Amino acid sequence: MSQRADAPLSMPVDDVVIVGGGLAGLFCALKLAPRPVTVISAAPLGEGASSAWAQGGIAAAVGEGDTPEAHAADTIAVGAGLVDEEIALGLAREAGARIHDLLRYGVPFDRDLEGKLAVAQEAAHSARRIVHVRGDMAGKAIIAALVDAVRNTPTIRVIEGYAAEALLTHDNAVNGLQLRNAHDPALPPVTVAARAVVLATGGIGHLYAATTNPREASGLGLAIAARAGAVIADPEFVQFHPTAIMVGRDPAPLATEALRGEGATLINAKGVRFMQALHPLAELAPRDIVARGVFAEIAAGRGAFLDATKALGDHFADHFPTVYASCIAGGIDPAKQPIPIAPAAHYHMGGIAVDARGRTSIDGLWAGGEVSCTGAHGGNRLASNSLLEAVVFAARIAEDIDGRSFAAQPAPAPENPRNCAMPPSAEASLRALMSSHVGVIRDGDDLADAIRTFAMMEQSVGNIALRNMATTALIVATAAWSRRESRGGHYRSDYPSENPALAVRTRMTLNDARAIAADVAAGIAPRLHAMA
Template structure:
């Protein structure tokens, strides 16, 4: 009997892959209760896709490549751009309530896009609406077995060095080996490693740590995208003020009301995210303040056009209809992750990765706005097509009892200390001295607490940042502000982290 495909994670990528795999049987591990704990549901902007009459996949791919600061893989960009529109249509057919203007799509424009191409839901509700649609469909899908709240704790190696499934823990603490010939990681990013983040705190780079223990390659882990405009009101996680606000004309101003982005970039507020994030960071660091002024562009229509942002502002005691909204850059998206090809295939037989936890080279050093949900959908569809036609591997565990390495848990106070240090030393702007201090802290914490997933993931990010002695996209070193002439990917294994991680080790592969 054919073993089911094991999907680990239930954000947009995991749910869409589960549906697209029909009629092949699927076991879906949700980690948190279905619908909770996935960053997908918090995504506000929408799904980027060439749906307009004046747009094409070629233009979408071009914008993706230009935003990625020299590190975007052209094949990955073309795969996303050529596939996104059909996935949006399929989602709409399933019931996702994308905005329409008659027969045409209602599309917004976001930073670094040359066209209006972001399909949205009620201004800022795309992620939540799409998740609701997918959850409803998965719950009634006969081929999907949902293990609600079951979290994968480790991958099981097979006798040939591949993956034979995962060890999972139930909400009540029960553990179970789930054997599978094919396991798909769809576990999201690493924003929870930072004290200032717009993502669920539980997203701590677990996919990187789990895959690396089997020998998988981790690519470009140092590239964290910091969203320029999170609500700066002391909330954890920080509510996102969607880029669609700036796309609709909101401006960034200092305390005196001066619009500071016009002097920094020709596209002003719609400059690439890394440019805007650094500008906002520097404004706040200099004590000048940074606020998003939506009064003229949105005004009284705010509650109707952007209800999620409006609710977050009101919770913080701010009325964006009549006053500017204080903002700050916060960790938002991990552009690196488990290295895969454009179909989600890792370097480990039987192990696949899709969505934010994967690194195909699509985002390069700086993700194009709203390409995240599009990537989740397209990567899920691609891996499903491949796995539907993949012969059974009949993978056997390396031993009768399995040899999965179940990592220790990181105590809450230690995690808080790690998150604070990551934001301080591996944030919007970095220095060699700060990264060295962070690295020493991580090693000391590993010595005390063991190789917890969060520490291994932080180790990968820090090692990549130390080795990249240049500034590129989301990685900015104040001690190395220049951008090297040749763009190179970082590729690291777990074994590399126990050795020196100088440039010669980490940067081995020029971008194609």
């Protein structure tokens, strides 16, 4: 059952409410059936979800000779010393079961000539274990299948066209949500009661000027949870996809990692391969290293390109139709020309801190998918683990909720119902500041400048969407300022080495971020990792 934003909004208080129409939200809703569920999505189901754009596929040790233990070991090796090893092993061991769930929901994974699931190689994996759909169409195919399944499940109610702008609580327990019409933010907000909420709102990529994420990935879920007092984990760790296609589009289409797995190389404008001098794995090095290599070539004025003309040539369109279409639309024929690329914000390893069941620090609130931080990725995500984490934790959340009843709560009171218009160019300015000061390469002075701006915006702007963006930006920037080392997706040019003493995960609240911002203003040294 679906309801759009132009209809009066009402909702049974006993429904489990899932905010977000991407992979984690849809999979969780299906796993909860036949328990009544309401799914709230600002965009039509699947259209505002980063998971729909995922090209790489899902990592799962389903190939001959591969094991979950080997998959977990690869995950831990890439995660910069911060991976929760128990979580990583559990993720890898549950992968096969979740792949079969997706097959039952109608996902047409590629198969080999013997009818077995076809598996591909990607960077930093020790085996071929990436399950695909038509090469680079996994995300789109998975979301399409799940949307169909959700719309055909009578106990799942879908409300499209509303954005959650505040999480409402009483005595550290969820009691409602404040929603706003996504098509006309000037309308008054709607307050709905809810005792069990699952946040599955995606990542933070749209906080950056260059990103592969849809507009909806603006850090909303992290912001509303933080403003309600939730603990946030590892927010400084942002993964930049090293090969976003630079053809003037926002968001930028990406050239999947699988292209390099099939032999495509990274070259500069003179045709010189530059990654061989930076890492033994060259183009297949971990993403953070490749992103910095690409960034350095561009910063030096040499440009950066992905060259698949020799590895794929005329077979490009058959093997990677999505990338091929993006290039052709931008005036590039990737079968004959190198593809212009640059790093772009792609995935957030940090997020709302959750336990092994997806529970947050707020009673009645769960989080799944990119908005959450499970500890599975540490400081640097292994390729194609994100979709796996989304389905594994969506299933765990559903199992944790199933059969539970929730105590009655007082009626929720609206928060900041008045919404000012978005100031001209304010969103673009925030995104530009994130890219320049909290991006691929960071330093203390730039981070301090960004913190001062975001702290002012988080406290004073009247537009609620912008305030929420500034909240998440402040949390990311303060954590990055406090971590005086380089580790995983967090790189400080003024502290370019790992510090073994800082091999600890970050735990912080919005109040901590505000205190750090006050320290920045007062010139006090970082103190965050005393709390980690």
